[in-house]
Amino acid sequence: MFDPLFGLEGSVAIVTGGGRGLGANYVACLASRGAHVVVMDIDTDSASAVADSVASTGGSALPVVGDVANPDDIDRVVKASMKEFGRIDVLINNAGINLRRQSLFDLTLEDWNRIIKVNQTGVFLATKAVAEVMRDQRAGSIINIASTVAQIAIPNIAAYTTTKGAISAWTRASAVELAPFNVRVNAIAPGFVETEMSAQWQRSPELATQYAAMVAKIPLGRVAKPDELNGVVVFLSSPASQYLTGTTIFVDGGYVIQ
Numbered sequence: 001m002f003d004p005l006f007g008l009e010g011s012v013a014i015v016t017g018g019g020r021g022l023g024a025n026y027v028a029c030l031a032s033r034g035a036h037v038v039v040m041d042i043d044t045d046s047a048s049a050v051a052d053s054v055a056s057t058g059g060s061a062l063p064v065v066g067d068v069a070n071p072d073d074i075d076r077v078v079k080a081s082m083k084e085f086g087r088i089d090v091l092i093n094n095a096g097i098n099l100r101r102q103s104l105f106d107l108t109l110e111d112w113n114r115i116i117k118v119n120q121t122g123v124f125l126a127t128k129a130v131a132e133v134m135r136d137q138r139a140g141s142i143i144n145i146a147s148t149v150a151q152i153a154i155p156n157i158a159a160y161t162t163t164k165g166a167i168s169a170w171t172r173a174s175a176v177e178l179a180p181f182n183v184r185v186n187a188i189a190p191g192f193v194e195t196e197m198s199a200q201w202q203r204s205p206e207l208a209t210q211y212a213a214m215v216a217k218i219p220l221g222r223v224a225k226p227d228e229l230n231g232v233v234v235f236l237s238s239p240a241s242q243y244l245t246g247t248t249i250f251v252d253g254g255y256v257i258q
Contacts, residue, residue, distance in 0.1 A: 002033055006238045009034030012085040013237065014077060016068050016126055017095030019046025021195050022145070025226040026092055026233055031059030033234060035090070038081045039063045042095075068095045068122030071129075078129045087137060090237045091130040093123045093144045093167075098160040098197070101207070112159045119163035120170075127174055127185075135181040142178075143236045144171050144187040148252045151189070154214070164189075168248045175246030184245040186236050191252025192223040219254030 002009070013030050017023040019041030031037045031054040039054075039061050041047035047063035054061035064080050066073030081088050096119045099111050127142055134140030147164040149157065168187055175185035192198060192215055202208045215223055232251055235241050250256050 005240045006234055007034070008090075008234065008238055011035045011089040011237070012038070012081060012087050013090035013092065014038040014040060014081055014088060014126075014130065015092045015094055016040045016122070017042075018092075019043050019050050019063075021197075022190070022193065022226055022229065023092075023094040024050045025229070026094060027061060028054060028059075029227070029230040029233055030090070030237065031061055032057070035237070036060040036062070036085050038077065038084075040066050040068070040077050040095070042067050067118075068093075068126055069117040071125050074125045074129045077126075078133065082133065088130055088133045089137075089140055091126060091140070091142045092233070092237075093126055093142070095119075095122055096145065096160075096163070098157055101156040103156055104158045107159060115159040115163060119160070120166050123167060123170060127170075131174070131178055131181075131183060134183045135178070138182045140183040141237055141241070142174070142183065142185045143233065144185070146171070146187040146189040146248055148189055148191045148250060148256050150248070151250075151256050171248060172246045179245055184236075184241065186241070186244060186246070187248040188229065188232055188236070189248050189250045189252065189256075190224070190229055191250070191255045192218065193229070194223055194225055198223065214255075217255065217258045218252070219258065222253065224251065224253060 013035050015027050018027045018039040027037045039047045039050050044065045051061040051063040064077045144167050146167040149161040150164040150168045171187040
């Protein structure tokens with residue numbers, strides 16, 4: 001039995017990009033605490049695999065395939081959630097892409113538009129659709145996944161950096177508009193985390209040196225493990241954060257204070 005203040009039993013959460021990486025970690029975390037989790041991912045196999053993994057441990061998860069940049073897919077996810085569970089208590093806007101590292105001189109309009117469409121427009125579409133449900137419920141928590149690059153820039157990821165800065169601004173703007181309906185909007189800004197993306201950096205001789213230099217600036221002296229983001233996810237999803245809205249919480253080992 002979990003502390004009721006941090007309890008999620010019976011709540012319903014949608015996690016976009018929930019089929020892999022940190023998204024899959026958030027799904028497992030919420031399900032382990034009794035939430036029904038809707039796993040939205042563009043990849044059918046990934047969404048199903050995560051849902052099956054949750055079910056194997058006694059949890060509840062519903063896989064729904066969809067692209068966050070497609071409003072029809074977002075609508076379908078919301079309808080599937082309502083049909084299956086009758087409400088939506090939490091939305092984690094996790095889906096995001098960073099196509100490849102390139103200077104702004106090499107950044108193509110096609111790549112720029114694709115990153116903006118997924119990382120920024122996708123958050124808008126999911127927030128708007130789910131907020132309509134939460135408005136009628138007069139309750140809900142929306143959690144956006146930003147990044148430390150919303151505050152501290154890293155070379156050669158200009159489009160990705162721009163979207164994460166926009167997510168922090170969107171969090172504040174939407175929080176103000178949704179507050180009268182008792183719907184809270186906050187963001188989590190992870191720093192360096194042990195993911196496939198960080199593994200790719202370390203496999204590249206050129207990037208590995210840059211990566212090591214950045215990690216060396218983390219006051220806590222190390223990269224985070226994925227489950228070290230779980231505490232703030234539970235906090236923002238639960239009644240414990242009922243008076244918190246419009247805030248971006250940096251989970252970065254102190255990186256941005258440097």
